[in-house]
Amino acid sequence: MNIKKLTVFSGVDKTGDAERFKKFEIFPGNTAAIVGPTGSGKTSLVTDIEMLAQRDTVTRRKILINDKIPPFSYRQDPSKNPIVLITQHTNFLADLRVDDFLRLHALSRQMKSRGTVPKTLMLANKLTGEKVTENMKMTVLSGGQTRALMIADSIIIGNAPIVLLDEIENAGIFKKEAMAMVKEEGKIILFVTHDPVVALLCDIRLVMKNGGIAKILRTNEREKKARKKIIEQDIMISVIRERVRRGEIIKF
Amino acid sequence: MKLMILAGPPSAGKTSVVKNIMRRLYPKVKISFLKIDVVVTFEKEEIGKDFPGIPVKIVYSGDLCPDHAGVMVMKDGIEWAEKNKSELLIVESAGLCLRCSPYLNQGLGIVVLSMLGGMNSPLKMGPMVGLADIAVVTKIDLISQAEREVFRQKVHEVNNSIRLYEVNALQGTGIDRLLVELKDMKDIKPESLVLKGVPPLGVCTICIGKKDIGWQNHFGVIRKLDTQGADYLYRGE
Numbered sequence: 001m002n003i004k005k006l007t008v009f010s011g012v013d014k015t016g017d018a019e020r021f022k023k024f025e026i027f028p029g030n031t032a033a034i035v036g037p038t039g040s041g042k043t044s045l046v047t048d049i050e051m052l053a054q055r056d057t058v059t060r061r062k063i064l065i066n067d068k069i070p071p072f073s074y075r076q077d078p079s080k081n082p083i084v085l086i087t088q089h090t091n092f093l094a095d096l097r098v099d100d101f102l103r104l105h106a107l108s109r110q111m112k113s114r115g116t117v118p119k120t121l122m123l124a125n126k127l128t129g130e131k132v133t134e135n136m137k138m139t140v141l142s143g144g145q146t147r148a149l150m151i152a153d154s155i156i157i158g159n160a161p162i163v164l165l166d167e168i169e170n171a172g173i174f175k176k177e178a179m180a181m182v183k184e185e186g187k188i189i190l191f192v193t194h195d196p197v198v199a200l201l202c203d204i205r206l207v208m209k210n211g212g213i214a215k216i217l218r219t220n221e222r223e224k225k226a227r228k229k230i231i232e233q234d235i236m237i238s239v240i241r242e243r244v245r246r247g248e249i250i251k252f
Numbered sequence: 253m254k255l256m257i258l259a260g261p262p263s264a265g266k267t268s269v270v271k272n273i274m275r276r277l278y279p280k281v282k283i284s285f286l287k288i289d290v291v292v293t294f295e296k297e298e299i300g301k302d303f304p305g306i307p308v309k310i311v312y313s314g315d316l317c318p319d320h321a322g323v324m325v326m327k328d329g330i331e332w333a334e335k336n337k338s339e340l341l342i343v344e345s346a347g348l349c350l351r352c353s354p355y356l357n358q359g360l361g362i363v364v365l366s367m368l369g370g371m372n373s374p375l376k377m378g379p380m381v382g383l384a385d386i387a388v389v390t391k392i393d394l395i396s397q398a399e400r401e402v403f404r405q406k407v408h409e410v411n412n413s414i415r416l417y418e419v420n421a422l423q424g425t426g427i428d429r430l431l432v433e434l435k436d437m438k439d440i441k442p443e444s445l446v447l448k449g450v451p452p453l454g455v456c457t458i459c460i461g462k463k464d465i466g467w468q469n470h471f472g473v474i475r476k477l478d479t480q481g482a483d484y485l486y487r488g489e
Binding site: 047051057084085086087090091092094101108109150153154158160 | 367368370371393394395396397398399401402405425426428429
């Protein structure tokens, strides 16, 4: 499926007031961060996009793909849906080996499974520090491994052009790698996030308030400079994190 | 009057689906609710609290199979709902062995399936999935997209004409789409209602409370471990 554009038309916030924009558009290779305090409507926004809302959800938002109302089959059949949503709660339930599971998924999509299993595993291992191997049981994967495999599976086997990630940053996913890969693969990715690094790495920032989108920000040159410094510090923190994990004594 | 019959394994979320349907229709549409359960059920209180005025009738099947009990009381139930001047009767069946299907030849037969039951669960249920018009799949937010796709494929393996709706019944996402079906539904004609499928036979001396094990101690419809020739046997008294 060729996705050239995702458009979100505004709806209403929790009080019923109209959002103060008409629409916003996201293109392949773009990343958007959805930020805001708990209860501000971040998850509702990704759910609207995932369900391809047509003014039939509480927010009354409307979602278009390539300037058109997406066909009903997108909403009915998850194998035709171009959108995949991964949250902290999303889990694998299957009591199978990783490779058997991936093959089963490829089969249900009528895909030739040749080469897809190693490709999916390679991508998953780019995203997480704990190596996932084909002979592992799905049920013993850690949170980070699960999320990484889920993202890789939805991109390679699910072939999803639009990926929605709802607060998965705590799952040990490598942020910068995830970002770089998105751009490379020409996907549209929306991150619901509390992580300033992820938020600043995105092209667009949607600021949520009281159930509505209050601000749409684009990362400007000044922020890009600040971002460089913040990333350096974030790397420093992750180095310290690794050292603490290894049992080292930390001193400056 | 329109008729909706919901079935599905325990804890699939049948009552949550019912409540979400009511939330959208109440009080505009006059609804009656009939629940067939085995030992205990809490709908009378729950629905009475959220939707005062909706007539609720609970039938406990006790030692009778709940689906058989459902068939026995269905006619009375329809008359009761018509006396209530309801426009819609929702029947929820506890559904235990999952081999029966309580659906009738009119109205909507809905099987409620939980994604948490595992990818192969639709294959294990037979007519409850096979004869349903609609499958409502719940708890979708907890499971990977990959498993959702495989699950869907398995439902279609059992019943390729079923219409499948994925819902998150706690928040009610997806229910609106299911309700479009209700709009297009025809009124039932009670005089020509029959079961869609034949329920499995359940007549033997275990059914009447005999506890002995081994087919030698029973009569009626019995079965040996290794049966040569016919798979099923009948032994008279």
